[in-house]
Amino acid sequence: MTNSKTNLVVFLTAILFTGAFSFSATIPNAEASTDICGLMFCSEYPGGKEAYEANWVSSFLSQVGGSSSEEHHEKHEVKSVYVSSHNVDEEFPAQLDVFIHKYELGKISAEEALDEIVEIHKAYEMARISSELVSGVGEKISLYNSGMLNVEEAVEAVHLTAEPQNVNPEYQAALDEVIHKFELDKISADEAIDGIKETHMGFVDLYITSDLIEAVDETISLINAGKLSGADAVEAVHLTAEPQNVNPEFISAVEEYTYQFELNDISSDETINGITGVHDGFVDLYVSSDLIEDVGVQLIIYETGNVSAEHAIHEIQEVVEEAELAALAEMSDNGGVPVMKDLPPNTIDMPKGTAVPGCEVEDWCYMPGDITVGAGTTVTWLNSDTLPHTVTSGSADADAIGVDAPNGFDSGFMSGGDEYEHTFDVAGVYDYYCQLHPWMEGTITVE
Ligand SMILES: [Cu+2]
Structure with a gap:
């Protein structure tokens, strides 16, 4: 418990650093109907609503470590809580964050943080402003009051409840x-x-x-x-x-067999047996997806004996390719050219998104796509994709490819995360490509 908790706190702190400071301290825009200034009605607040709003900004900023642009020499005794029903889902957690952050930085104790949390929560309750977040935090406070959570647990529970996106x-x-x-x-x-x-x-x-x-x-x-x-x-x-990894891992494992099949390295029976093994493996782990189920259907059809292994493989490849395209289409929506990774010298990245045509337009199928090295240099390729690729001498329309090309090389099937290296001893210009995705092309110039 202690260990995982510590890790959790470290992680939470990292998120909080961004969280607390990205919150912009907008001047509260209290609703006329509520007209609440902190823990009281604005009519009871010294100086009225205007004074409250001005004080709240400086009070809030001093808590988050910023500074107010406006100086207030005559400071009133002011509660730090600002209550509004306008943006309750943003403002309520942001106010809690201030104290949770201080606690995580060791500036205040868990007890002090919880006192502030209770006060902020109470202010919202008194103003009769409620939301799922406010009532969720209220539940955690009740759990603390009834002794179900200790004070540190309560602060963390409030934090996660107030920020369910985390x-x-x-x-x-x-x-x-x-x-x-x-x-x-x-x-x-x-x-x-x-x-x-x-x-x-x-x-x-x-x-x-x-x-x-x-x-x-x-x-x-x-x-x-x-x-x-x-x-x-x-x-x-x-x-x-991590359900987002299920299909890529399944696709990668299936394609390892279909790739060898296309190269005539294994028979259709061996291929279908391999795919069946991969499929059973996921089923045995009680892990599934629409894709895994669709492939399962094709395997059942094959087992009836009504279709050939070749036909079953072809159907499975279609199903897999469709899922691959759907996943990649979703990814390219988020994106453009991938960021160049910070890699050791003479290392070439194979980024995500190269398994569909498009990376060749701005030349990022291999990153960098073109490098010059001295003779005797070892070049390393890293497959950062979740899908498989190859690094193969030549190009799709070359007469000789891979090790058949002069001073040629071939990584073979590289699963996601795999590395491949080759030492270039002879000067020359070496074109290479991916056999699975022939639009992926790169060049190594050896001087
Ligand atoms: Cu590829």
Whole structure:
């Protein structure tokens, strides 16, 4: 518990740094009908509404560490709480953030932070301004009052409740930290599962949940029931918590077989058996998606014996390609040219989005697409995509490709995250491309 909590806090702090300071301290625009100035009616506030608004800005800015452009020499005793029903979902959490942030920076204690939280919450209640966030925070305060949460837990629970948009990213990041250690062989599968359960319980104990957290909860139930164990269990949690990775991983695994099939390295029977194995693997992990189900349908049709293996492979390739295009179309909507990664010298990145035509227009299929090196230099390619690619000498219309080309090279199938390196000993200009996506082209000039 302690460890995952600490990690969580570190992560939360990172988010808060952006969160608290991106909030713009707009002058409150209290509704005429409410006419609330802090914890009182504006008519009771010394100097009235105008004075309250002016004071609130300087008070708020001094809390967040900024400075007010207006100087107020005659400061009134002013409550720091600003109540408004206009932008309650922005202003309420922003005010809470001020104190949660101070707490996370160690400037105030959890008790002090909670006192402020309670006060802010009370001000909204007194002004009869309610929203899902306000009542959600109220629930967490009640849990604290009834002893279900200790003070540190209560502050964190309030934080996540007031900023529900952070729940999934923080949950995923906390799980990822454990899963990553397992993937690096730093901890065993059993230790990873313990860590996953601890992280998960950290959120559940705070009475925080989301669809992802509930989905992982089901997977943990399967683990507890003995249906999943070891590396399978870790992988099942990983994919459940990051459903966005399910299709890319499935596509990559299926294409590894269809690619070898197209190169005539394996027979159609071997290909269909390989795909069946991949499919069963996901099903065994209790992980699915529309794509996995569609491929499952094709495999069932094949098992009836009514279609040939070649036909089944062709159908599966169509289904997979469709899912790939849909995913990539969604991605290109968010985007343009990928940012050049900060990589070691003579390293070439293969970014996401290259598996559909388009990257060749602005020459980012391989980044950089054209480099010059001295003879004897080793060049490294990194597949940053979740989908597979190759680095193959020549081009789609060349007579000789790969190792058949003069001083040629061929990475073979590179899954997402794979690296390939080749040392260029002989001067010359070497064109290369991706056999899976022939529009991907690059050149290495060796001097
Ligand atoms: Cu490619």
